[in-house]
Amino acid sequence: MRKSLLLITLSSLASAAGPPVPARIEFNRDVRPILSDNCFYCHGPDKGHREGDLRLDLRDEALKAGAITPRKAADSELVNRILTDDEDDLMPPPDSHKKLTPRQKEILQKWIEQGASYQQHWSYEKPVKAAIPAGRNPIDHLVQKRLAEIGLRPSPQADARTLVRRLHFDLLGLPPKPSDMATWSDLSGKKYDELVSTLMKSPHYGERMAVAWLDQVRYADTIGYHSDNPHNVWPYRDYVIRSFNTNKRFDRFTIEQIAGDLMPGANQETRVGSAFNRLLLSTEEGGAQAKDYEQRMLTDRVRAIGNAWMGQTTGCAQCHDHKFDPITMRDFYQLGAFFADIKEPILGRREPGMMVLDAEGEKKQADISGRLAALQAEFARPRPELAAAQSAWERKALEAVMSNGAWLPLKPLTATSLKKNVNLKADKDGIVRGVIDKKRDERKQNDGTDTYMITARLPKGATGIRLDALKEKSPGIGLASNGNFALSEATLTVARNQKQEKLPVLLASATFEQRGFPAKNTIDGISDQKLNGWAVLGATGADQSLYLELASPHDDEKAVVTFTLSFAHDGNHEIASLRLSATTARPPVRAPDIALPDREVAAILRTPADKRSDPQRKKLAEAYRQIAPELAALRTKLAMTEKEKADFEAAAPKCIVSVSDTSKRTVRILPRGNWMDESGEVVKAALPGYLPKPKVEGRDLTRLDLAQWLVSKDNPLTARNVMNRLWKQFFGTGLSKVLDDLGAQGEPPVNPALLDWLACEFMDSGWDLQHMIRLIVTSHAYRQVSTSTRELTAADPYNRECARQSAFRLDAELVRDNALSIAGLLVPKVGGPSVKPYQPEKYWENLNFPTREWQNDSGEGLYRRGLYTWWQRTFLHPSLLAFDAPSREECTAERNRSNIPQQALVLLNDPTYVEAARTFAARILTECNNDNAGRIEWAVQQALQRQPTAEESKTLSMLYNRQLADYQKEPAAAEALLKTGATPVSPGLNKPELAAMTHVARVLLNLHETITRS
């Protein structure tokens, strides 16, 4: 094919041509872009990079330096420098690779001749609300005023089919159904407004609106760096959907996200909103330095606020004062300091986060907590009726304590677990503690069982071993969620002749045995049976001990003995803390029928009864309650309810949210952004110096101040920014095209009066988004046809003036939603955990720590809307990626809208779309009882909401006949095609016919028109 050319030339060529120089030069429109692009880099706000001590961004400075002499262009050094032939004097200097065009030079001269008046950059000026004649739609008034000025006329209104389709895609992101087309075939009178209201009330409206916002705040299911493991944030996505659906005012929406934890009346909803502060990238990479990532996280957050709310590219000021906008490094780090209070690990795994419950979940939680509290109260109440039994126990317990001296605690040499589901550590007192490995747990690598291997030496002549399970933590002495454990087998081995030889155990007994789980199970040779072990439910609140009598006294005090403790009962029924002891007392070695009291209780028991203090007496009563046979049933019930609570909490959705820490991280200005340089000044949170802001004295500013400032009426940026991006959703391009930069290097809006009016109205309406959307979509500007005329294309090729509507491809998620909807496969459920539709195998093969394989969901998870797809930052689902969905590693205001061959491959071959085609085909054959021509007409109605042309019908019929003839010759191929995807094939259908119709459906799903909103 075509050989390629390289065409990289100088920037000067960019604006070689251009419209005629206006009669009256306007600084912001005509001059600032030239100065900003060509001069400010060296003669702008960044003092660190200023040449010749000259600033051209401030009028006084430029005049003082003699660069500009108003009304005397010839006397102005600036003019001399841009016109000179002398390469040494020429500005911009040749080595900058910048060059002014003749038109730009003319503008600068003319501007100086006219007095060189400056304006503050447009977006930093307070927006001005233009007066609108009564009875006019303000948008149409301002659009048409501008059109009249440039000699263009608005286009006619589009037909009902186009408008219904357009509104459905823009407001719901879903195609209209044929029944919708019938309902809204006439949009005259109030009907159009009714349609708009109906769509805004749909729960799918919030889903549609969420897509762009989730890009802007870089919402994703994983942490982004290195291992790219999951973090819990999906409740935030649902919060965003809900916020749009309830038309939450944008000022409140803002405050909840930035400071939802600090708001008066903070609640679950506002706290989940504050997950915004946690959406950034984080790392679990070994060897990462905290200071490095502290800085990355700070800068990430400042960029996010700048992008999502202010429309400012703050990122430059991480290393130097901004070269084009008045943002200083100080502004940058002071903005970062607002987030220094957020409690979070800088490195490593994120915490699971706050439990997020819906109404039903809250009810269930209240029920469990209520029952638990009642049981606890019942358990704790004084029980005089147990006094006699208690004193009997005290006597026996004291005996046990007194005879305990015969037991010698063992010092473990090593303590490890085989599977590492539980990590073991021995302390200096010989106590071995086990902790469930959270990472393995979350990654679902923990099967809930493990084996402890502990080595120690036994004293010479040892006759018995005691294993104490110690009560150190709640809920009990076992790691299972009810505080229980189940020891399947306990063996002692010793290395002899390079073999592990077993030390035979004669008898096992215990201080307590759960019914069905006696101590003898631990020496029966069965180590892998779930229900075969020693367990203690009913007495998990006190120390319990297992006594093992050795068959013969141990004679080798030098030999290393390995204790193998198997726990085969899943759900992590391991012992939490244990101690091993040995005795040399003469056999038999038997457990007393009471649990050995812990150290504190033992001390009390040694104290004569009349000398015991009240707290000591209370403690004794408590200790007895933990083992009193009379209370066994109650204890069991309590443990089960505790387990119920723990299980409920473990299964409940969670979200990492903002929690404010009283001790804040220190924030310094980092010279050149270098985190290893700690010489910079320490700064506190403060609002940017170049924008109007409230005076606050006598206290430090918080995130709440930042959020309130962003949505205060004095802030000139936020409302403009939000409206500019909203405009893009409904017209395809922002009024200012560079969506993420309203600063000097962005583009002044084509219709500044319109953007200002929208911004003012947005604020005046109380930040009411639906009000603004209604204004936009009911305007004539919105309702125009998107087709152009030759004259219009010549005058306004990119449709910046809105003399017509625009046609553009659907966003990635909507391409999917549209196909599933047409096929009748879409599951319209709103919200919930992210889902995993079909993804090519091995797509994740380059992920590690741990390695992962994507597991396709089954059932409805395969057919949810695109925005619910699991968002893996380092490997975004390839069919979303092909249609320009961003990885959301950084905030994204503007998605590419590309047109690449991978899109064709996805729509043709991704099983999602093949399955959609065959289920659509089944609908065509079953729901339309007609001949083939009629069926094809019906199908086109479903996909495009219009009649096919005769030519289209013919083309599709030919395809159908061709494929049908082909499949009739090779029915096995039809079978194979129809096996794509999980949906069963309805048995009544003729397979070659269904396969052939699948091709027709597939073609319809692949059409440009199908994936285009026009």
Added chain:
Amino acid sequence: MYSAETRRSFLGRSACGLGSVALASMVNPGMLLAAPHGVPGTLPLPQKAKRVIWLTMAGGPSQLELFDYKPKLAEMDGKPMPESFTKGQQLAQLQGQKLVCKGPMFRFQKYGKIRMELSELLPHLGGVADDICLVRSMTTDAINHDPAHMFMNTGAQIAGRPSMGAWVTYGLGSEAENLPGFVVLMSTGKGRTPQPIAARQWSSGFLPSRFQGVQLRSQGDPVLYLTSPAGVTRERQGADVQTVNKLNQQHARICDDPEIATRVAQYEMAFQMQASVPDLVDISGEGARTLELYGCTPGDGSFASNCLLARRLAERGTRFIQLYHRDWDHHSLLREELPLRAKEVDQACAALITDLKQRGLFEDTLIVFSGEFGRTPMAQGNKGPVGRDHHNKAMSMWLAGAGIRRGVTFGATDDLGYAAVEDVVTVHDLHATMLHQLGIRHDAFSFKFQGLDARLTGVEGARVIRKILA
């Protein structure tokens, strides 16, 4: 100013996406329209390299065992690392640990006419020593894998920047017919657990999506979604594609949307790719001698196979070919694992050079071999048998072909191999040099993003390493 839409529309009509001519934002489209296709346009610099093959050794190979022999370090083996070297410096997993020198664990020998000093682990590379330029003074800013890869590929440690392959195909387009212009191939050493690699390493970032790297996979579809559904033969697929295009063209007559013409072209391209990619990856037709030269067997997914595929891509005009070989992160078991990795790449690298030479492609193919950072002269012992930690003050790499000097070593580190001290090279310098060989001025090659003229080589300044150019 012309917007993205026009460029896209234009490209759509004329060149259809992948492999099409790219335009920097500052290009005057009028000029382009006037320029006939097939004729090289105004290249700012002579184009020495028509394509790049970048061999990325992911994980950070140890230069001290492979490329940079330090007798003084051998002498100091086991002794404390002098604090004067390391004080106040950024370390990764050795931060706060006792720092002890570790001498080279393998022997070095002199190879070729120029007596290039290379590891005994690289005999085949030694065989082509007179063709390569070894740089011992490479440095980088980053010290953790993920940011270091980002920096090496995109010139920035912030996610979202275009990778070099995207920049280059954006600037130069591609000559490949029905194949992507920027292709990524991945292989994994048969060792322990390799570091992850994120897809952002071949992302087009803020450049148009068509410049993103396309991963050529060794398992499953060689390109994602390449294979037609079960039961759909090429003829059946062709009938559908033809029908889609016919209907799109009929529709274009009603609404004059230039995107439709682009879409039609993309469907043709996709359909062609369904044939051309399988043809590309099928190396069974390569002669036994070639397979022996590389040391691979068809379908083994090895680095050697990927080198052979790289040559096939080069022949077909792909502009930027990036190979990753994973599992060089030897915090421990360096002595045990490094020889295995070296063996996996040594013969194939040499074979690639030899093969390109015998096919006349060496002269205009730029080959680069590098990790994302180097490794410390200090031992790391806290992860098992001895290894070395990440290190950004010194690393080695080599370049070859396309106007790079042959049989040269360039730059040097200090006596202990801690820091590059002579002719220090930064990542931006490397990028500037690579662009230079491709005929591109790095300081004039930019794309407007967030109001800035974003460059691959950043704002800090970069130098073309002229001393390594022939």
